Amino acid sequence: MAVNLPLPDPAALLPVAGLELGFAEAGIRKAQRKDLLVLRIAPGAAVAGVFTQNRFCAAPVQVCKQHLASSGGEIRALVVNTGNANAGTGAPGLEHARQTCAAVAALLGCAAQQVLPFSTGVILEPLPVDRIQAGLPAAVASLRPDNWYQAAEAIMTTDTQPKAASASVEIDGRKVTLTGISKGAGMIRPNMATMLGFIATDAKVAQPLLERLVKHAADRSFNSISIDGDTSTNDSFILIATGAADVEITDADSPAYRQLEAALTGLSQQLAQMIVRDGEGATKFITITVEQGANEEECRKIGYAIAHSPLVKTAFYASDPNLGRILAAIGYAGVDDLEVDQVDLYLDDVWVARNGGRNPDYQEQDGQRVMRQSEISVRVVLGRGTHSATLWTCDLSHDYVSINADYRS
């Protein structure tokens, strides 16, 4: 069902020196599927992350934040399970997340505080920590630098295919590698980061700069997508800089920093867009651009109102140019002083609405032509400033309902 999303080529996924990945079939929710991932990080790396703003943030998210704060950045491993989100689980959930870290630490010979835990799956059910503990030795035994494809498989839930990509950039005459994985595929309206995204680079980056990089990339990628408008309890996006390559970034004003920032942002966008292309039940990939706003926030508000409207999303699904629904969404987005008679609307190259009303030259068949495409761009021009925002979303289909009505069964 994914929209124009080819499977990643395992051979094109570049190992990142200083990082190994191992996986296991731990039977956490279902038998015979990869559901446990361990990432081992060599000493000397820096790690930064952004996490969900959901007040019901999951136990592993809380433990991640504590370990990042207490370990002084000396993180040595990540552990990820699917099948259970360990969210809405109270004090026992926190204890389970810490037990998971302790088990990884014992196998790898580091402190529990140097392990970051991640969980994704059903909310409000106790984490089967015994199965995770039982599966960890196999995951650790399989640690290898070239396991990125299997790692992407190991974090899938309702995703129909693994999501992974690599990039490389020459900085100061030396090659820097970036490789990342992500997962969706529902409860996606990240509000700091997506469900799960992990990117590693072999550049050496000081902790404050790494934190700045991860926020910059998240805002332009995982924080600019929506599938169903539901912000997950477990969203986490982690950036690891192993420092194994002979390239050190020390200055945010340097060309080297900007090169790494551009490569990282591009890779993050690629991974975020993969989540949308594989959105639950998705048949269309929609790019929404809101231009000429008074500020970026109002552009994002309007973009998200369009992206979240069930009526807009079902019209895309039906290839029905019922485009008044987009105007309605613009109108209720919460921009209280919006002058609608300044608003223009385009669908790809087709000028649909002009000065807040139907463009007299607009022909239904032109809208119809664009709506039939699998990739559609919606462009809203507000005519009140110089700011803009771009978001990515998908349509709402029968299969979305089927997938989410059946998710636990």
Next chain:
Amino acid sequence: MAVNLPLPDPAALLPVAGLELGFAEAGIRKAQRKDLLVLRIAPGAAVAGVFTQNRFCAAPVQVCKQHLASSGGEIRALVVNTGNANAGTGAPGLEHARQTCAAVAALLGCAAQQVLPFSTGVILEPLPVDRIQAGLPAAVASLRPDNWYQAAEAIMTTDTQPKAASASVEIDGRKVTLTGISKGAGMIRPNMATMLGFIATDAKVAQPLLERLVKHAADRSFNSISIDGDTSTNDSFILIATGAADVEITDADSPAYRQLEAALTGLSQQLAQMIVRDGEGATKFITITVEQGANEEECRKIGYAIAHSPLVKTAFYASDPNLGRILAAIGYAGVDDLEVDQVDLYLDDVWVARNGGRNPDYQEQDGQRVMRQSEISVRVVLGRGTHSATLWTCDLSHDYVSINADYRS
């Protein structure tokens, strides 16, 4: 598909002295269906309304507000068409709405400013005002006080059945009658009033008191429902007090005012709940109560986050007690200082979550039992104050997608 919504009994719909209703099949969008309604109001009545907050508010909404302001309350008729919303139609749309009023005024012998126009249907398409003009003589010829059932039929769009109800209350020893109609069934997250709701009473009520009454009733009824979270461009709720009964309300602190307020609010809730019960594709009727909030606004925020979540709504559709999705919605509702370890969640009488985590005594089969019902109440207890809010919503089914993917075809 409507959830526990019997057809109104035409004999139980009480005429309101001073008001007549007439209808026609004007072929506005489809042939051979009632799509045009005229309400004639006898001189001496007072009329008040609340309207959509959507910035793209439709041409008829703009004209309604102007006429209510300029006519000094001396409104003599309402005219309603379905099949076309006359929204996103710019200056020609305003002209069409005014032409409609002028045509009604010519037939009834009043001024165009004394007519309020209403439209509902597809957005962004020109209003076929010629068909409305051609249909009006038949509508006027059929004006009668006992046409409430047919009036409810004449304003339906994707509604599967007409929505109408009556109430009567004895005030100062005299009987006061209230009768109203409403319509849904999608693009429903009213933000002042529902798509269309009209209530008339034969009490005599001064204009300022009538405006206070209509706001009070709207906030507790049409402004407390959601089907898909989309706020329409055309939402309008109108209250007519004909004054034909020998009961006059002059003081907001009087028992008489409070009796009328209670009767009106009850009738408004009935009509608003009918819209939810007939929500597009609805199979479940959900009552969401959020209690012990620090203020009403945060209770409504959390209630709407639950009501709008596609994941919560599909779980209801599937009768799947995947109740962590409700916690996730509470967490992202935007109440930034919410202490989730104070939050309790009940499904009917079943205590699901306690202090922010799964209630140790909660049994999946108890949740399952409630989820199978066609009427479900969700109760969230925030433990941080004394305020509360109640909202009504429905589930998200395959049929919602089908209806909205096919609406224009």
